[in-house]
Every structure is written in C-alpha cells, then in structure tokens.
Amino acid sequence: DDFSGTGVWRYADALPLEEGVTTQEGDTPLYRVPRLETDIGVEALRIKHEGMNPTGSFKDRGMTVGVAVARELGVDRLACASTGNTSAALAAYGSRGGMETLVLLPAGKVAAGKIAQASLHGARILEVDGNFDRCLDIVQELAARGEVYLLNSLNPFRLEGQKTIGLEILEGFRDDYGTWPDRIVLPVGNAGNTSALYKAFRELVQAGELAPEEVPKLTGVQAEGAAPMVEAVENGADEVRRWESVETKATAIRIGNPVNAPKALPGIRETGGTAIAVSDEEITTAQRDLAEEGIGVEPASAASVAGLRKLREQGVVSSDERVACLTTGHLLKDPDAAAAAGRDPEPVPADTDGVLEVLHE
Ligand code: F0G
DSSP: OTTTTSGGGGGGGGSSSSOOSOSOOOOOOEEEOHHHHHHHTOSEEEEEEGGGSTTSBTHHHHHHHHHHHHHHHTOOEEEEEOSSHHHHHHHHHHHHTTOEEEEEEETTOSOHHHHHHHHHTTOEEEEESSOHHHHHHHHHHHHHTTSOEEOSTTSHHHHHHHHHHHHHHHHHHHHHHSSOOSEEEEEOSSOHHHHHHHHHHHHHHHTTSSOGGGSOEEEEEEEGGGOHHHHHHHHTOSSOOOOSSOOOSOGGGOOSOOTTHHHHHHHHHHTTOOEEEEOHHHHHHHHHHHHHTTOOBOHHHHHHHHHHHHHHHTTSSOTTOEEEEEEOBBGGGSHHHHHHHSOOOOOOOSSHHHHHHHHTO
16 A cells, blocks of 8 residues: 555554555654653653544554455445544545445444544444443444444454554654653553553564563553443452443543453553553543643543553652553544633634733733
C-alpha cells in the first residue's frame, strides 16, 4: 500500500501481514510534560498520545491489521460493538478496504464525535437499548452465526497491531533516556491494550531484546463506576466478575465485562504492575492538567494520568520512576465533555470599547 514501511507497518516483522489497509496510523507523539512531571513527582513522565492517529484513537493500529486480514479472508461484512472509537475506526478502515460495516452502539452513551465519524464513513449504525457489554454479546452471536466478521478486540489480529504502541514507547524512551520506562499506565476497558502490550513485551523477551526484569510494569486504570479489573486485581482473583451495571462520564471505558481479562490479568501480575480506580472528578482534573500542557484528550484517556497521580500519592509509584502514560483518544471525540471541563465563553457587545470593558472588569 501507499504507506508500507511507515507507522505501524514499520513493525511488519512483528505482524501477521506485510502490509495493511492503511491511512498512515501509528508513529504517534511521546510528549514531554515538564510541569505535570514535577507536579506528580516522578523522575520522568511522557505522554504517548494515541489521539494523534488518523481517526483520533489507538483503534486505528488494530484496524489496519484486522481489516486487512478480513480482506484476505474475503469476508464482506465487518462488525463491532463499540463505546464509539472502535466504530469510528472500523467505519473508516472498512470503507478504505471496500467493505460493508455494521456497528452496534449503546443508545445515548456514545460521544458525539465518534458517532459522526462512524456515520460519515458509511457504517450502518444500530443503537441498542442496552450497555456496551450487551452490544458485544449480540455481535459475538452474529459472528458465530456467520452473519458478520468480528472486529472487536476479541479478534487477535487487532491486538497484533496494537502491540506497536508498546514497541514505540520502548523505542522513544531508549532514544531519549538510554533506558526503558519503569512503568506504563493505561486506561482499561476491555483490556485489549493491556493484553497487546504484554504480548509485545513477551515477544521481545523471547527474542532476547529485553531482559525479563526490564519489562515495564503494566498499570491499568478504570473509572470507579466501571472497575471490574481493579476489583479482580485487588482481590487477587483469577477471574473478573462481570459488572451488570456501570456508569462513568468516561463513556469509552463504560464497560463491565473486560473480555480480554484472561490475557490482561497475568500481564498486570507478571510485570509487577497494578490497577486502580479513579473518580469522574479525578478524570476531569487530569483532562485539564493535560490540556494545560497543550495536550487535548477525551475523558477515558485522562484516566491514565489521574491513576498515576493517585498511585504516586499512595506511594505505590515512587519518585525515581520513569513513566509513560497512554492517552487513548483525542479531545474532539467528546466535545461535550471538553466544553463542560473547560471555561465558558463570555458574551460581549459587538464593539471594541464593550470588549475592553469586559476585559478590564
Ligand atoms: N480509551 C479509549 C479512548 C477507548 O475508546 C477504549 C476502548 C479504551 C480506552 C479501553 O481500551 O479496551 O483496550 O482496554 N474503547 C472500545 C470502543 C471499547 O468500542 O471504542 P481497552
């Protein structure tokens, strides 16, 4: 394709295909945030901003691989359940690959930007009177009955593409600090990224490129109202209990049944990581903190920074750690949340003196 060898496809050796259905995803910024670094109190803090992907979230890294596999298989209808971002990415990549796309969304619980994307990229959108987990149950059944090809993170080819987040973070830290990060903090919904990063690091260890003790501590963050993974980690449980009722303003991670938990829980444990829940208020504060550094993220993304701050305050994270926080989606995904967290516009008269009067108030 036109972008082979760039972005995600720079890592083709670690992927199941040589090239994908691509719009040049990956190669996202690893921002310095000096004020936030000092404020939170760690040796180094970098923000891996996945909102800078073509459709504004990390999902593009998975879709460039997953949709290409679907094309190889010759399927004609692609589908997903989604809290929004997966549907936007599936719609865009499915269209680019020339395939039909179907998305099941929880009615009233998907941010405006994401629905707009899925709609314009031509997905058929079904609004389900139920939460995300129910949507995923249904779309899994549709796939089992041969109606659709499933492109949620249960699809292993998606997670192959998402491994490249971990590879880019490691390379970025090595280039800047001459060493790997001690910890990677990430928001958790279905725990796809947690699983994908763990797989990427295991493969590097197997290849002899990373010592086992050098694997970054995978640290998951959930919203208090949707925290089944945190519950399992805190209880030392081997299985995650499905939460039937979930609520958070971070709608992207409003998920009660993290389907990749069997792959993600060992990742958190084996790397010496942990999991923590944060309130919606803590998420909004972190969203503002990032915005003050010029980085615009959607609420779910800010959960990583909120979680790091809390773990640092609790002494779980120490001051000598070098940390990467993953921010998973762009601010414009959820314009309503951004406007609510930001400052209100002030009405002024349409003349300079009137404007000056307000400015000097
Ligand atoms: N952050 C954002 C912005 C997301 O959209 C998602 C998942 C996550 C974090 C959680 O990632 O599942 O790998 O733990 N969004 C899915 C969707 C569920 O449908 O867009 P995970």
